[in-house]
Amino acid sequence: MPRRFSHQGKSLLLGVLILIFWLAAPTFIKQFSRVTFYEFQAPAWTALNYLHDLQDYWNYRQRSKNELIEAGIDMARLQAAYSLRIQEADAIREELGRLERFFELPSLPDYHYEVARVVRRDLNNWWQTLTIRKGRIHGIETGQAVVYSRGVIGRVREVHTYTAVVELISSPRFRSAVHIEGDLRPVEYQGGVNPGLGTPSGMARTIPADVRIPEDGSLRLISSRLGGVFPDGFVVGHLDRIQVGEDGLFQEGRVRLDPGLNTVREVAVLIPASQRRSERVQE
Amino acid sequence: MPKRKRQQHAPQAHKAYKQRLVLLYLVIALCFSLLAGGLAYRQLLQTESYLAAEERQNYRRILKPGPRGNIYDRNGELLVGNRPYFSATVYLNELRPEFRREFIRVLNRRREQGLTPDRFALAIEARRNVVQRYQNQINRILDRNDVVEPRRIERHFSQNLLLPYPLLLDISAEDYARLIEQLPIDSPVQVTADTARYYPHGSAAAHALGYVSDSQELPVGDLPGEGLLTFRFDGKVGRTGLEARFNEHLQGVTGGEIWSVDPGGFQHERIVFEQPKRGQDLVTTLDIRLQRAAEQAFGDYLGAAVAIEISSGEVLAMVSKPDYDLNDLTPFIPHTVDARIREEGGWLNRAIQGLYPPGSTFKLITTSAGLRRGLIEQSTEIYCPGYFRVGRRTFRCHNRSGHGHENLIEAIRDSCNVFYYDRGLAMGVQAIADEARRFGLHEPTGIELPNETRRMIVPDPAWKANRFYGESWFDGDTANLSIGQGFLLITPLQMAVMTASYARGVTGITPTVVRDQAGNPGSRRNQRAIEAIGITDEQLAWIHTGMIEAGRTGTARRASSPNFIAAGKTGTAQIRRDGRPATLAWYVGFAPADDPQIAVAILIEGVIGDGAIGGGGATAAPIARTIFEQWIGNSDIELSQR
Numbered sequence: 001m002p003r004r005f006s007h008q009g010k011s012l013l014l015g016v017l018i019l020i021f022w023l024a025a026p027t028f029i030k031q032f033s034r035v036t037f038y039e040f041q042a043p044a045w046t047a048l049n050y051l052h053d054l055q056d057y058w059n060y061r062q063r064s065k066n067e068l069i070e071a072g073i074d075m076a077r078l079q080a081a082y083s084l085r086i087q088e089a090d091a092i093r094e095e096l097g098r099l100e101r102f103f104e105l106p107s108l109p110d111y112h113y114e115v116a117r118v119v120r121r122d123l124n125n126w127w128q129t130l131t132i133r134k135g136r137i138h139g140i141e142t143g144q145a146v147v148y149s150r151g152v153i154g155r156v157r158e159v160h161t162y163t164a165v166v167e168l169i170s171s172p173r174f175r176s177a178v179h180i181e182g183d184l185r186p187v188e189y190q191g192g193v194n195p196g197l198g199t200p201s202g203m204a205r206t207i208p209a210d211v212r213i214p215e216d217g218s219l220r221l222i223s224s225r226l227g228g229v230f231p232d233g234f235v236v237g238h239l240d241r242i243q244v245g246e247d248g249l250f251q252e253g254r255v256r257l258d259p260g261l262n263t264v265r266e267v268a269v270l271i272p273a274s275q276r277r278s279e280r281v282q283e
Numbered sequence: 284m285p286k287r288k289r290q291q292h293a294p295q296a297h298k299a300y301k302q303r304l305v306l307l308y309l310v311i312a313l314c315f316s317l318l319a320g321g322l323a324y325r326q327l328l329q330t331e332s333y334l335a336a337e338e339r340q341n342y343r344r345i346l347k348p349g350p351r352g353n354i355y356d357r358n359g360e361l362l363v364g365n366r367p368y369f370s371a372t373v374y375l376n377e378l379r380p381e382f383r384r385e386f387i388r389v390l391n392r393r394r395e396q397g398l399t400p401d402r403f404a405l406a407i408e409a410r411r412n413v414v415q416r417y418q419n420q421i422n423r424i425l426d427r428n429d430v431v432e433p434r435r436i437e438r439h440f441s442q443n444l445l446l447p448y449p450l451l452l453d454i455s456a457e458d459y460a461r462l463i464e465q466l467p468i469d470s471p472v473q474v475t476a477d478t479a480r481y482y483p484h485g486s487a488a489a490h491a492l493g494y495v496s497d498s499q500e501l502p503v504g505d506l507p508g509e510g511l512l513t514f515r516f517d518g519k520v521g522r523t524g525l526e527a528r529f530n531e532h533l534q535g536v537t538g539g540e541i542w543s544v545d546p547g548g549f550q551h552e553r554i555v556f557e558q559p560k561r562g563q564d565l566v567t568t569l570d571i572r573l574q575r576a577a578e579q580a581f582g583d584y585l586g587a588a589v590a591i592e593i594s595s596g597e598v599l600a601m602v603s604k605p606d607y608d609l610n611d612l613t614p615f616i617p618h619t620v621d622a623r624i625r626e627e628g629g630w631l632n633r634a635i636q637g638l639y640p641p642g643s644t645f646k647l648i649t650t651s652a653g654l655r656r657g658l659i660e661q662s663t664e665i666y667c668p669g670y671f672r673v674g675r676r677t678f679r680c681h682n683r684s685g686h687g688h689e690n691l692i693e694a695i696r697d698s699c700n701v702f703y704y705d706r707g708l709a710m711g712v713q714a715i716a717d718e719a720r721r722f723g724l725h726e727p728t729g730i731e732l733p734n735e736t737r738r739m740i741v742p743d744p745a746w747k748a749n750r751f752y753g754e755s756w757f758d759g760d761t762a763n764l765s766i767g768q769g770f771l772l773i774t775p776l777q778m779a780v781m782t783a784s785y786a787r788g789v790t791g792i793t794p795t796v797v798r799d800q801a802g803n804p805g806s807r808r809n810q811r812a813i814e815a816i817g818i819t820d821e822q823l824a825w826i827h828t829g830m831i832e833a834g835r836t837g838t839a840r841r842a843s844s845p846n847f848i849a850a851g852k853t854g855t856a857q858i859r860r861d862g863r864p865a866t867l868a869w870y871v872g873f874a875p876a877d878d879p880q881i882a883v884a885i886l887i888e889g890v891i892g893d894g895a896i897g898g899g900g901a902t903a904a905p906i907a908r909t910i911f912e913q914w915i916g917n918s919d920i921e922l923s924q925r
Contacts, residue, residue, distance in 0.1 A: 143465075175468050177460030186460040190468070206367070206476060226457050227464030249350055249367060249476055249561075 035160075042163045046133055049119040110273035111145075111231060114138050118265050119163065125193050128171035128200070130154070132267060135162040143229060145270040150258045151235030152176075152223050153267050166267070169236060170200035170257055177227035178204070178236050180211060181220040189221065189236060189255065200257040207242055207251040221255055231270065335510055342554065343445050343542050344508040348501050348518030349535020349559035350478045354492060354525060356571040357597070357798060363492055363526070366481035368614060369459045369474055371421050372447035375440060376549045377471040378413050385409040407433050410440065417472050418450050424465045425451075425458050444548050445514045447475060453614065480519065482609035488574050490603045490632035491567075491732060491796060493524020494612045502531075506539040506557060524632075525796065528733045529565055532804045536560040566798040568597035573913050577602050580909035584902070586868075586887040587633035589779035589794075590910050593879050596783065596792045598730070600910065601776075603633040635728075635735040638772040639886060642854030642899070643698045644871045645719075645767025647785060647826060649707055650695065652718035654822040658710045661825045664690045667701035673758045678704055681855070681898075695829025696837035698853060700766050707765020708758055715764055716743040721817070722781045722790055724773050730794045739777065742770035768856060779884035782871040785830075786850075786879035788823050789813050831876045841904035842872055842911065849874035849911055853899030865889045870903035874911040881914045883907050 022030070063071075100107055116134035123129075134140055136159050146153040146166045154174055158165040167174050174191040188205045204221060213219055219239040223230035235258070242253035325333065354363035386409040393400040411433040418431050429451065439448045450472065454462070462474050480495055498520035503509070518537070521527035538559030543551045577588050577600045588602040605627045611620045624630055631637060653659030669685035671678045680686065680700040686693070694702035707715060719725065725741040740746070742764065744756035750770075763769030776794060784790050791813045797803055816823060830850035833839040839851030851872025858865050866889035873882040885903040 173468050175463055177464045186456050186463075188463050208367075224460060226460030228461050229464055249365070249478055 039160060042131075042160060045119045045131060046162065049117060049133060053117075109225060109231065111270040112273060113147075113268040113270055114140060115266060115268050116164075118267060121262070123168075123170075123194070123262065125195055127173060128168040128191065128194060129157065130166045130168060130264070130267070132164050132166060132269070133162070134269065135160050135164050137161060139271050140164050140269050141271075144272075145223075145230045146267050147230075147234050147270060148260075148264050148267045150260055151237075152230065153261065153264065155229060156269065164269070168200075168261060169202060170194045170261055174202075176230065176236075177224050178221045179224045179232075180207070180239070181222050183208075183211065186224055186226050187221070192254070197262075199259050200261050202237060202255040202257060203252060204239055204242075204255050205245060205250065205252045207239075207245075207253065209244075209249070209251060211242065211251060213239065213242060218256075338508075339511060341543055342508065342511050343544050343548070343550075344506075344511040344513040345445055345540045345542065346501050346503065346506070346513060346515045347538045347540075347559050348516060349537060350561045351480070351495070351519055351535055352533045352562035352564040354533070354565045354567060356567055356569045356574075357599075358570065358572075359566075360571045361483055362488065362567065362569065362571060363609075364481045364483065365478035368452075368477045368479040369454045370449050370477065371451040371454060371462055371472055372449050372475050373414065373417050373472050374447050374550075375410075375414075375436075375444060378410075378417075379547075379549060381413045382406075382410055385413050407437055410436055414448065414450075417470075420466070420470070420472060421451055421462065424461050425454075427451075443514055445542065445544075445550060446516065447473070453479070477516075479614040480609070481613070484571055484575065485610060486606045486608045487571060487578060488569055488601060489524075489606045489609050490634065491524050491569065491598075491601045492609065493521055493526035493528075494609055494616075495519040495521050495526050497615060501537045502534060503537055503539075506537065507555060508539070508541045511541065523734070524732060525565065525567065528731050529797075529804055533562045533565060535562040563802060566800060566803055567796050568592070568595075568599065568798055569601070569796065570599045570914075573910060574600040574602070576913040577906065577910050578604075578606075580906040584887045584906075585628075585633075586885070587637055587775040588883065588885045588906060588910070589634050589776050590881055590883045590914070591779050591783045591792075591794055593783045593786045593873060593882050596780070596794050597798070598776075598794050598796045599881065599914065601632075601634045601796070603631070603637075605629040632732070632734070633886070633888075634775050635730065635732055637774060637886070638736060638739060639775070639867050639888075640769070640771050640856040640858060641767040641773055641778055642856030642867060642869050643700075643767055644778060644852050644854035644869045644884075644899070645771065646695065646698065646703050646765075646854075647781070647830075647852055647871075648718050648722060648724070648767075649703050649710075649715055649765045650691065650826055650829070651785075651816065651818055651822075652714045653706045653710050654818045654825070655718065656710055656714055659691055659706055661691050663706070664688050665694070665699075665702045665705045667699050669701070671701045671704040671762070673704070673708070673762050676759055678759075678762050691825055692829045692832055695826070695852065696832040698833070698838050703765045704762045707761055712743055712756060712761045712764060715761070716741050719771075722784055724777050724781065728774075728776055728780050728794050730776065731796055735776075736774060738772070739774060740770055740772040746770075767854060775884045775886045778869070778871050778886075779882055782873055782884060783882035784816065785823075785826060786873040786882050788816055788820070790816055827876070830872065834872065834876060838898070838900040839870060839872060839904050841900055842870060842874075842907040844908055844912055847875040847911065847915055848877075849907065850876040850879070851904065851907065853904060855898035866898075868899040868902040870899045870907045872904075872907055875915065881911065883910050 096108070099105070114134055116132035118130050119133050120131035130153070140156060140159050142156055142159055144156045146156060152169055154166045154168040154171070156164050157167040169176070169191055171191040172193055176189050177186045178189045179185070180187060185208055187207050189202055190205070191202045194200045211219070221236040221239060223232060223234040223236055225232045237255035237257040239253045239255055242251040245252040350365050353361060353365070356362050386406055389405050389409050389412070390400055393405065411431060414431045414436055418429055421427065422429055431450070436448065459474060466472055466474070482492070496519070497517040499515045499517060500520065501515060501518045521530040521533065526533065536559060538557045539555070540553055541555035542553050545551050573590060577590065581588065581602055581604050585604050587604070588600065589598060590600040591597065592599055607624045607629050650659060666688050667680055667682070667686035669680050669683045671680070678700065681698065686697050686699045686701070689697060689699045689702050693699070719741040725739060727735045727737055742760070747754055747756050747760070747770070760769055764771055780792050780794055783792050827850055830852055831848060833853070834843045834849045834851045838853040839849070842849040842851045849872045851870055854869035856867040856869065858867060868887040868889070870885040871883070873879040885906050887902050
């Protein structure tokens with residue numbers, strides 16, 4: 001018995017010593033340890049994600065030929081629809097360019113995108129992040145906008161060699177300037193306190209006092225290029241109800257975000273074209 | 284023996300000891316009593332003052348004004364609102380650890396350099412360095428190059444420690460968006476919102492609406508913590524126009540916070556929070572479309588115009604030129620703007636503060652005075668040879684060759700001076716002065732706007748004797764008065780009210796700029812008793828006919844349009860400014876002549892020494908026509924809504 005106690009005492013002492021060492025260690029050692037730990041962890045997550053992809057692949061292999069044929073037909077339809085949309089987008093882009101030249105307006109900021117798979121989700125009351133399978137070597141940098149098919153996902157918070165961490169728009173640490181659709185005045189958006197499950201939400205503040213919710217619907221919040229991070233027009237969420245804010249100057253309201261945020265599997269990181277150009281020049 | 288002696292002396296010594304001990308006990312008891320008394324005095328009797336002192340030492344109060352209410356026109360169009368006023372600020376309280384670290388860093392560097400550090404100067408430098416670091420953060424995001432001033436930081440530190448220190452004021456919507464997106468969410472730098480007055484129509488109705496300026500005199504109301512050391516955010520107080528007159532109504536309810544503070548005076552915990560509330564809205568009687576049309580028609584002329592709804596006395600438009608863009612006066616009035624407006628004479632609201640001789644428009648008063656006394660009839664005919672002699676002095680008619688025989692209708696239509704010289708002398712000065720007073724030309728109209736002049740003059744012999752040290756009243760003075768010249772001075776607003784009175788057939792109309800509706804402060808509507816003019820309907824109809832004829836073919840014809848006839852009267856008066864002659868062009872009238880809805884008075888000041896502007900018919904009447912057209916054109920659409 002005393003021997004066991006002695007063994008436990010040694011372990012406890014070792015623990016205390018490690019804790020003291022950690023507390024007394026300089027910041028750069030802590031930072032280095034954290035990054036190293038993360039870089040060791042990341043390949044495991046990535047490998048796990050590849051395994052999931054393989055699992056999906058074998059899952060799809062089990063489908064019948066009829067199902068595959070139907071899926072192929074659906075895909076062909078979608079492809080046709082998207083081809084049409086691409087043509088429309090090209091026409092609009094040309095028209096925009098013509099108008100910009102005609103009115104001598106500065107060009108709208110242009111972006112390239114880097115599509116990335118989501119390898120990990122970390123959703124809790126304090127932070128809401130995604131880890132994606134693209135990193136520094138793909139040209140991703142801190143602060144870049146991340147979007148998906150249904151709108152804004154968030155902003156890149158940390159960048160590692162092969163992975164990056166994205167702060168979700170549902171995170172209380174995410175703040176951005178947005179517009180109400182059809183109104184060019186900036187509105188402040190901030191993520192709310194969201195538990196892991198359930199529909200995510202955020203808060204919109206500094207909504208001008210004259211804004212009203214239509215009787216038969218809600219207001220759509222879209223991203224704004226005014227803040228310098230996001231391009232115009234990506235959906236952020238919906239406002240169903242607004243009320244006069246604490247200061248009496250503006251209104252505020254809870255923003256209903258897309259539930260797909262918690263299950264998204266693929267995102268696109270928007271890389272400003274100016275950054276790509278400067279990279280090419282350096283090369 | 285000594286032992287025995289001691290034994291004999293012992294009781295006596297003990298007795299002496301005892302006495303001294305008792306004395307000592309008494310002294311001690313007295314001291315304790317004093318202490319206990321002092322304690323009781325402080326604990327029981329001075330409790331309140333010590334509690335107050337403790338509160339004063341440990342608590343601070345912050346007052347924040349509520350936003351002012353909006354001002355609307357009669358159709359619900361926004362005239363004055365609030366625009367967001369964003370600032371980037373930092374709470375110095377949150378930077379204390381950084382101040383300390385920076386202080387130690389700067390101190391060590393000085394010591395390394397072998398210098399003797401001045402701790403006070405180092406503290407200032409440390410604070411400046413830290414605040415500049417955050418300023419640089421803003422500079423980087425907004426591509427600016429601002430530098431913080433140590434003196435400003437110190438002043439804020441010593442006087443307004445509990446208020447946020449402003450790094451950047453009145454930032455644009457774009458900069459606001461960049462800051463909230465790119466500043467870290469836990470940064471001590473915060474983007475705070477306040478309001479500044481916003482005028483969507485710029486200079487329209489500038490004098491009537493008025494402007495506000497910063498003030499620390501906030502209405503505290505029922506907020507607790509009256510005796511506490513109080514920090515105040517700047518509020519707004521109305522300085523002129525409706526903003527000043529209805530300041531209390533428009534003023535928001537002040538909110539407040541009470542904080543407990545540490546010995547350094549930094550915030551510790553918020554104890555009380557009361558939210559500021561927006562002030563009440565004000566709905567005016569102005570019609571902004573009419574106002575803008577009138578101002579546009581005025582062009583570069585100097586002068587004033589007032590349009591009144593005849594049935595209610597509501598002021599529809601009030602123009603005073605030169606004016607100023609109210610947006611230039613917010614959030615503060617720059618010296619250059621103030622100097623420019625002062626030089627142009629733009630601060631004066633000529634509609635209610637400008638005093639002018641009314642010229643021939645006053646002949647309406649002379650007419651009704653004559654009708655009342657039976658000295659003028661429709662058939663009264665006077666021969667006008669182009670001049671009129673009073674004693675040895677010759678008074679001219681504006682038509683030098685003469686109008687020939689003129690009856691009442693023709694005299695009003697042609698604005699014949701000789702007719703009125705003759706009738707004015709026949710009825711005497713007192714009759715004319717009494718008639719002017721009956722129409723309220725001797726006193727302010729009572730409109731809600733502040734600073735309406737009280738210096739108007741309706742002269743009579745008593746006034747002249749008093750003003751000119753006993754000087755007599757002459758017939759020449761009466762002749763002058765009968766055509767609205769001489770000592771007579773009135774405001775354009777008074778002339779508009781007089782015109783509305785003739786149109787409606789009553790006197791005592793009180794003009795108002797505040798709509799009579801729920802939520803509005805009580806207006807001064809009908810402050811004076813409405814009375815019939817006191818002449819017969821037939822006599823009033825003669826005056827109307829004369830004015831209609833003037834609007835149809837006479838001097839006021841340019842105020843009419845193919846769609847309506849305006850009943851009017853023009854006037855041209857001569858004044859001397861700085862010893863040089865200047866011309867005043869007048870028009871007063873109402874329209875439509877057969878169903879009077881709106882009365883206007885237009886005054887245009889000629890440039891001193893120039894005299895180049897035409898008479899009232901040529902210069903002022905076309906402006907009146909624009910106003911009539913705008914009102915009647917809109918009325919077709921809106922009459923059913925009202």
